[in-house]
Every structure is written in C-alpha cells, then in structure tokens.
Amino acid sequence: PNKDSIPLQHGAHRSGNRTDADMARWRSLRFGQFVHWGLYAIAGGEWNGKIYNGAAEWIRSWKEMPTAVYDQLYKQFNPVNYHPEQWAQQAKDMGAGYMIITTKHHDGFCLWPSKYTRYTVAASPYKKDIIGPMVEAYNKKGIDVYLYFSIIDWNHPDWRTSLKTPADSAAYKRFKVFVKNQLTELLVKYPTVKGFWFDGTWDDSWKNDGAFSDELEQYLQKLHPGLIIGSRLRADERGARHFDSNNHLMGDYEQGWERKLPEQPADVHGNDWEGVMTIPENQWGYHAHWLGHIKSSNELIEMLVKSTSLGGNFVLNFGPKADGTFRSEEVQRMQEIGNWMKVNGSAVYGASEAGLGKPDWGYYTRRGDSVFMVVFNVPVSGNLRVKLPAKTTLAEASASGQPVTPELIGKNEYFIPVGNAPRHAPFVILLQTSRAA
Ligand code: JFZ
Incomplete structure (x- = not known):
C-alpha cells in the first residue's frame, strides 16, 4: 500500500534535513560526549554484595534492590570531587x-533544583545545582550542551506506562503539565543549551x-528558536514513533x-x-564491574569515522563515579581518542559522506574537494586502491603533510603505496581532488 496516502495531522512537518545554521553546526561537530550521571552511580551496579548484570x-528496577532503598540514595549524593571545568577540559581534549x-x-x-519536584540535588547533601555550572564550563570551552530528559519518571506519582482507568488518564494529564513545566524551566534557566x-x-x-508530543515539540522550538530535538520524542496520532505512518x-x-x-547509506535515507x-x-x-568486551580507543575511533563516512554524528558515553570523577578506563580513552583527533580531526569535523563506497582498507570522508582516506586495514601488498568518479582529477595526495605518490593503474584508479610496516593506530591520507565543471 502507498504509505504516503495516510492523512496525518501530527506526522512529520518537514521533508528533508533542516538547513538552518544551528543544525549545520550540529552536523559539522560530528563528535559528542554523552554523560549519564545520577543516583545510580552511588549503587554502581551493586547492592548488598550482589552484582547487577x-x-x-x-538498577532500581532490579528485584534484588528494594525501590525504597534506591529512593533514599539521594541522601548520599555528594560529589565533592565534581569539577565541571575539569570535565569540560577533558571533553575538549578528547575532541x-x-x-x-x-x-x-x-x-x-533531577540534577538541577527543579521547583516542580522535591526529588532534586537541592534535597541532597550536595545541595547545589549540577547543571548550571556544567553548561557554563562546557560553553566556555566552546562545547555545545544538550539536555537528556527522560519522559519515564519512576518517582512521579502521576507517571503511568498505560492508561487503564479515568484516574490514570487524569494523573497522566497532570504528568504532562509537569513535563512541560520542567522543560520550560530548563530552557529558561539554561538559555545557551x-x-x-x-x-x-x-x-x-x-x-x-x-x-501532545507534536505540540510539545513545537512549543519548545518556539520558546527557544533553533532548538534541536531528535526523533525519539515523537509519535504520530497512530502511535508510529521516530518515523510517521507515512x-x-x-x-x-x-x-x-x-x-x-x-x-x-541506504540505512539512513539521507x-x-x-x-x-x-x-x-x-x-x-x-x-563498578564492567563485564564483557570493553571497546578500545581504536575501535571507538573507527565507529566515529564510520559515522562521519555515513553522514552522521557519533556520541560516546561516559558514566562518572558518584564522587564526580571519571574511572581510569574512561580517562584513558578520552586521552587516546583526543590524541588521535588532534592529528586527524580534519577527516571528521565538517566532513561527511564521500560518495565513493566502502573501501576494504577503511573509510572515505569528504569535505568539499578534500577527500580523506581513513585507513584501518592495510593490505599485505601495502597498496591502497582508490577509484575516483569520472571527471575527477587527483591533484595531490599526502599523509600528515608528507606527499605520497599515487600510481595510476586505470582510468581514475590508483594505488596509494603506504608500505606494510606494523601500525598501532588508524591514519589518514588526504586526497586533493577537483571536479571538471
Ligand atoms: C535508553 C535508556 O533506557 C538507557 O538507560 C540509556 O539512557 C539509553 C541512552 O537510552 O535505552 C534505550 C533506548 C533506546 C533503545 C535501546 C535502549 N533503542 O532504540 O534500541
């Protein structure tokens, strides 16, 4: 059936990507830091000597840990080693x-002292706002701040998963007012987000x-022009999420x-x-007990570059400890990724899909006429095969500012010799190209 035939009032209101400056900035940044921090950091995945898998x-939803116990954790929230300037510096250094x-x-x-609930930092021994100083510190380093906000609220008496009775409906109606109030409060308190x-x-x-999700989105964007909101907020009137019924x-x-x-590329439809x-x-x-595979910096860099090569942003998550510091595994990755980005970030920032397919040796990204080869897998021959589209000229190839000499092996097709000495990190070859008009 032709899905486009479904009439919708609360479906998508735009076709294609936003073209304004705020969205262009979001798109150009390419790399973000996610931070999940809250009372769960106090438990650290453990309760009563048992580990939560x-x-x-x-962890609050784990049957072993009584919710009444979890709900008292705020009385222990006191991150005396929380230094937002340090967080911001680490994020900056990571790139x-x-x-x-x-x-x-x-x-x-709530990590901010919301006036719509008592369940906030204000009631904790720490007392102070976490969010305001964080926004200020990150902004000072030139880093944009986005606010994660969960609609699920296990603490609020009016929150419901489904509405079975008129009382549920009445409660959830109040809950939606609460949500709108908190979101308004956040935008008014932290206007640079x-x-x-x-x-x-x-x-x-x-x-x-x-x-409601439609009206809320429109309300927030009217209150704060340029505000960026991903697809996870929305449902249409038929209950379709992210993508509307068409x-x-x-x-x-x-x-x-x-x-x-x-x-x-087909997975993201442009x-x-x-x-x-x-x-x-x-x-x-x-x-406290990470299980399973722990991704290395090189694996994470590959995900970041892959995301850029497919025209998307990559956001890496961190879960700080209850005292406000980052565990050593996270600090190490921030530093290693940052060291790589300082040298190779131009293949990522402001870059996007190159339109050259997926080569065996890694990923192509592009910014204007600069095509970046980000190399993760060197073939035993030591030659990287490159095929440029018709009517494209390869003006120059370089690695870390040093020229490399491509060998012409066919029409618009080259070998780029890189040798096969062992490598410990991905590297970038820059191709300066030009296109015939
Ligand atoms: C949610 C949260 O439940 C989780 O704690 C974390 O905050 C994460 C970022 O978001 O988890 C999800 C959300 C969406 C999907 C999976 C887990 N999903 O779309 O597959």
Whole structure:
C-alpha cells in the first residue's frame, strides 16, 4: 500500500534535513560526549554484595534492590570531587564538539533544583545545582550542551506506562503539565543549551498521544528558536514513533541508533542521524564491574569515522563515579581518542559522506574537494586502491603533510603505496581532488 496516502495531522512537518545554521553546526561537530550521571552511580551496579548484570542506571528496577532503598540514595549524593571545568577540559581534549547530560533519568532524580519536584540535588547533601555550572564550563570551552530528559519518571506519582482507568488518564494529564513545566524551566534557566535529547518515550501512555508530543515539540522550538530535538520524542496520532505512518522522519535527526551504527547509506535515507555508544557492552551509568568486551580507543575511533563516512554524528558515553570523577578506563580513552583527533580531526569535523563506497582498507570522508582516506586495514601488498568518479582529477595526495605518490593503474584508479610496516593506530591520507565543471 502507498504509505504516503495516510492523512496525518501530527506526522512529520518537514521533508528533508533542516538547513538552518544551528543544525549545520550540529552536523559539522560530528563528535559528542554523552554523560549519564545520577543516583545510580552511588549503587554502581551493586547492592548488598550482589552484582547487577543489567545496565547500572536501571538498577532500581532490579528485584534484588528494594525501590525504597534506591529512593533514599539521594541522601548520599555528594560529589565533592565534581569539577565541571575539569570535565569540560577533558571533553575538549578528547575532541568533542558537544555534550549531552542526563538532567533526569528514568529514576526521576533531577540534577538541577527543579521547583516542580522535591526529588532534586537541592534535597541532597550536595545541595547545589549540577547543571548550571556544567553548561557554563562546557560553553566556555566552546562545547555545545544538550539536555537528556527522560519522559519515564519512576518517582512521579502521576507517571503511568498505560492508561487503564479515568484516574490514570487524569494523573497522566497532570504528568504532562509537569513535563512541560520542567522543560520550560530548563530552557529558561539554561538559555545557551542547543537542544533536548529525549528518552523513555516508548510507553503506551506517551505514544498514544502523538498530538501532545507534536505540540510539545513545537512549543519548545518556539520558546527557544533553533532548538534541536531528535526523533525519539515523537509519535504520530497512530502511535508510529521516530518515523510517521507515512515513513517520514519526525524531529530534526534520526535518534534510533543506540549501540549500533548503520552499515550503508541506504540505512539512513539521507537523513541527519546520530549514534550513541557505550564503552563496555551496555552500561550508561557508572557500574563498578564492567563485564564483557570493553571497546578500545581504536575501535571507538573507527565507529566515529564510520559515522562521519555515513553522514552522521557519533556520541560516546561516559558514566562518572558518584564522587564526580571519571574511572581510569574512561580517562584513558578520552586521552587516546583526543590524541588521535588532534592529528586527524580534519577527516571528521565538517566532513561527511564521500560518495565513493566502502573501501576494504577503511573509510572515505569528504569535505568539499578534500577527500580523506581513513585507513584501518592495510593490505599485505601495502597498496591502497582508490577509484575516483569520472571527471575527477587527483591533484595531490599526502599523509600528515608528507606527499605520497599515487600510481595510476586505470582510468581514475590508483594505488596509494603506504608500505606494510606494523601500525598501532588508524591514519589518514588526504586526497586533493577537483571536479571538471
Ligand atoms: C535508553 C535508556 O533506557 C538507557 O538507560 C540509556 O539512557 C539509553 C541512552 O537510552 O535505552 C534505550 C533506548 C533506546 C533503545 C535501546 C535502549 N533503542 O532504540 O534500541
């Protein structure tokens, strides 16, 4: 059936990507830092000597840990070693252009002193606002801040997953007012933020009110022109999420890439998109016992470059400890990625899909006439094969500013010799090209 035939009032309101300066900036930054921080960091994936094997920030839902105990953790929230200037410096050194902070995760605890609930930092021994100084510190380093906000709120008496009775409906109606109040409060308190990163929008209560998500999005963007909101906020009036019932993307970019990246251009349909990634398997908040494979810096750099090569942003998650410091594995990766980005960042920032397919040796990215070969796998021959489109001239090839000499092996086809000495990190070859008019 022709999906375009479904009349919708609360579907997508735009076709194609946003073209304004705010969105162009988001798109050019390419690399972001995610931070999941909240009361779950105090538990650190453990309770009563037992280890929780799920994601640390979900520990409240674990049957072993009484929710009443979790709900008292705020009395211990006192991150005496939280230094936002240091966080911002580390993020800057890593090469992040933007960051996303959990203002409120599913547990409902607010890292800012919201006037709409008592379940906030203000009630903790720390007392002070976490978010304001963070926004200021990151902005000072030129890093844009986005606010993660969970619609799921396990603490709020009016939050519901589904509406079965008139009392549920009345409660959820109040809950939606609460949500709108908190979001307004955040924008008024922190006017330099660039957008919201919504989560916890999969419950029936939320997705069966597409009109509300639509009106909320429009309200927020009117209040704060340029505000960027991903597709995870929205449902249409038929309950379709991210993509409306006619298969058009809602919101400003595709926000469904969670610990998984697209493989090819067809997977993202030309839409702006962002992928979010954890360093261990599936831990967003701090977990004292990381299990399973822990991604190396080279693996994460590959994901970042792959994302750029497919026209998307890559956001790497960190889960600081309860005292406000980052675990050593995270610090190490920030430094290693940053060291690589300082030398090779031009293959990422402002770059996008090159339109040259996926080569065996790595990824192509492009910015204007500069084509970047980001090499992860050197063939035993030591020759990297490159095929440029017809009517393209290769003016110059270089690696770290040193010229390399391509060998012409066919029409617009070259070998780039790189030798086969062992390598410990990916490297970049810059091709200066020009296109005949
Ligand atoms: C959600 C949260 O439940 C989780 O704690 C974390 O904050 C993460 C960033 O977001 O988890 C999700 C959300 C979406 C998908 C999977 C897990 N998804 O679309 O596959």
